[in-house]
Amino acid sequence: MNDLAQLNSKPFSDPNVPKAVVSRLSLYLRELQQLLRVGIATISSSKLGRRLGVTGAQVRKDFAYFGQFGYPGIGYRCEELIVQIRKILGTDRTWPVALIGCGNLGQALLGYHGFSKQGFCVEVAFDVDPNIVGQTFEGLKVQHLDHLPQIIEQRSVKLAILAVPANAANKAVDELVKAGITGILNFAPVTLNVPKNISVVGVDLAMELEQLAFAVVKQVAK
Amino acid sequence: MNDLAQLNSKPFSDPNVPKAVVSRLSLYLRELQQLLRVGIATISSSKLGRRLGVTGAQVRKDFAYFGQFGYPGIGYRCEELIVQIRKILGTDRTWPVALIGCGNLGQALLGYHGFSKQGFCVEVAFDVDPNIVGQTFEGLKVQHLDHLPQIIEQRSVKLAILAVPANAANKAVDELVKAGITGILNFAPVTLNVPKNISVVGVDLAMELEQLAFAVVKQVAK
DNA sequence: TAGATTGTTAATCGATTAACAATC
DNA sequence: TAGATTGTTAATCGATTAACAATC
Numbered sequence: 001m002n003d004l005a006q007l008n009s010k011p012f013s014d015p016n017v018p019k020a021v022v023s024r025l026s027l028y029l030r031e032l033q034q035l036l037r038v039g040i041a042t043i044s045s046s047k048l049g050r051r052l053g054v055t056g057a058q059v060r061k062d063f064a065y066f067g068q069f070g071y072p073g074i075g076y077r078c079e080e081l082i083v084q085i086r087k088i089l090g091t092d093r094t095w096p097v098a099l100i101g102c103g104n105l106g107q108a109l110l111g112y113h114g115f116s117k118q119g120f121c122v123e124v125a126f127d128v129d130p131n132i133v134g135q136t137f138e139g140l141k142v143q144h145l146d147h148l149p150q151i152i153e154q155r156s157v158k159l160a161i162l163a164v165p166a167n168a169a170n171k172a173v174d175e176l177v178k179a180g181i182t183g184i185l186n187f188a189p190v191t192l193n194v195p196k197n198i199s200v201v202g203v204d205l206a207m208e209l210e211q212l213a214f215a216v217v218k219q220v221a222k
Numbered sequence: 223m224n225d226l227a228q229l230n231s232k233p234f235s236d237p238n239v240p241k242a243v244v245s246r247l248s249l250y251l252r253e254l255q256q257l258l259r260v261g262i263a264t265i266s267s268s269k270l271g272r273r274l275g276v277t278g279a280q281v282r283k284d285f286a287y288f289g290q291f292g293y294p295g296i297g298y299r300c301e302e303l304i305v306q307i308r309k310i311l312g313t314d315r316t317w318p319v320a321l322i323g324c325g326n327l328g329q330a331l332l333g334y335h336g337f338s339k340q341g342f343c344v345e346v347a348f349d350v351d352p353n354i355v356g357q358t359f360e361g362l363k364v365q366h367l368d369h370l371p372q373i374i375e376q377r378s379v380k381l382a383i384l385a386v387p388a389n390a391a392n393k394a395v396d397e398l399v400k401a402g403i404t405g406i407l408n409f410a411p412v413t414l415n416v417p418k419n420i421s422v423v424g425v426d427l428a429m430e431l432e433q434l435a436f437a438v439v440k441q442v443a444k
Numbered sequence: 445t446a447g448a449t450t451g452t453t454a455a456t457c458g459a460t461t462a463a464c465a466a467t468c
Numbered sequence: 469t470a471g472a473t474t475g476t477t478a479a480t481c482g483a484t485t486a487a488c489a490a491t492c
Binding site: 266282286290298 | 447448449450451452
């Protein structure tokens with residue numbers, strides 16, 4: 001990337017960036033890291049797109065929201081582009097994450113270190129069940145939810161993974177918001193009520209399976 | 223719903239239905255079930271929309287792809303609409319699901335019975351690790367992946383949850399596709415290469431957290 | 445009946461794609 | 469240089485919203 005690109009790059013907080021673009025950015029990042037692992041240093045927009053089911057034009061347009069990262073006649077250098085995307089997403093640093101709910105799923109998430117490579121680290125874990133509070137999982141001692149405010153303020157935690165039962169979710173969310181959490185990854189199968197400055201990403205297993213069921217039925221109908 | 227609505231309802235396999243509509247259908251379904259639980263029998267498109275962050279017009283348009291389910295002047299009857307949406311999604315019956323990979327995450331998913339209410343039942347579980355094959359989790363004995371074809375054919379399993387390590391994902395997928403699986407819920411953080419008649423829904427924790435990080439950074443910048 | 449709300453059409457808005465001069 | 473590919477503009481496509489007659 002040349003110096004001009006740096007100077008011309010638009011502010012990363014451009015409010016006009018569509019959500020779909022940001023989510024593809026994550027997809028590009030994952031694929032570029034894969035490319036690097038298999039020893040590919042440079043890739044064109046159309047080749048990158050083909051791997052992910054999008055057009056080359058879209059790949060270029062997506063990056064163009066944030067600056068000029070490519071080389072005409074050559075393509076994109078994977079290593080450089082990875083650095084740029086991480087900077088855009090804000091994962092060029094490590095984010096401490098709070099885990100709320102250390103039951104079945106919560107414990108599995110603690111054991112899954114896949115996202116630590118991407119700049120996220122579950123540093124604190126909470127629950128309300130007296131049988132779980134005080135236990136240690138993956139070297140992390142579960143705290144009572146009552147201690148949330150002081151702990152996450154002290155560590156400036158902004159992100160939380162919510163893995164509590166559906167009927168406890170919205171009460172927990174109120175606590176999280178009051179404590180200063182601004183991004184929530186929600187595994188509870190309910191709509192969360194949050195102020196509009198709080199971001200929520202939901203993962204609902206049943207809903208994902210429903211999408212598949214529809215697609216499978218549609219396919220059979222053909 | 224009147225009889226005419228039945229007669230007029232478009233085929234559920236209408237290829238023109240956008241993906242976004244189908245995914246909102248799942249969201250409506252979840253919310254309607256919640257409404258029913260709290261004793262609300264009837265709801266207007268705008269009230270339902272407000273709860274989910276979409277407009278009333280969009281709610282009505284979404285349903286209009288599939289038929290006429292509402293009552294002018296009254297709204298929609300939750301119970302009826304639930305039945306209709308399940309019929310559309312194909313979850314008016316139970317789908318057997320195969321779980322591939324019974325490590326950390328796989329075991330947690332087995333323990334999470336949240337999606338069984340929605341018509342999905344993990345009936346068979348597979349792994350390749352000799353330390354895991356043969357063990358029983360939640361009353362389910364883990365089979366070796368080699369036995370996949372015969373077992374899923376015998377039970378006509380069409381859906382699989384893939385919870386294997388990233389480097390094993392694409393090899394496993396080849397087996398699944400060969401065996402006749404046509405819908406895959408992928409938890410491995412890699413792009414799956416599948417024929418175009420196979421549906422894949424991906425859940426990547428790192429990617430979801432990245433979306434939150436971006437949103438949080440953007441919000442702070444305001 | 446009057447009030448409320450649907451289903452649907454037309455208008456608007458936004459996102460994707462095609463095309464191509466500029467560049468390496 | 470010739471070939472390849474970018475960044476960007478204009479054209480296309482699709483999805484959302486506004487509006488309203490029909491209906492309960």
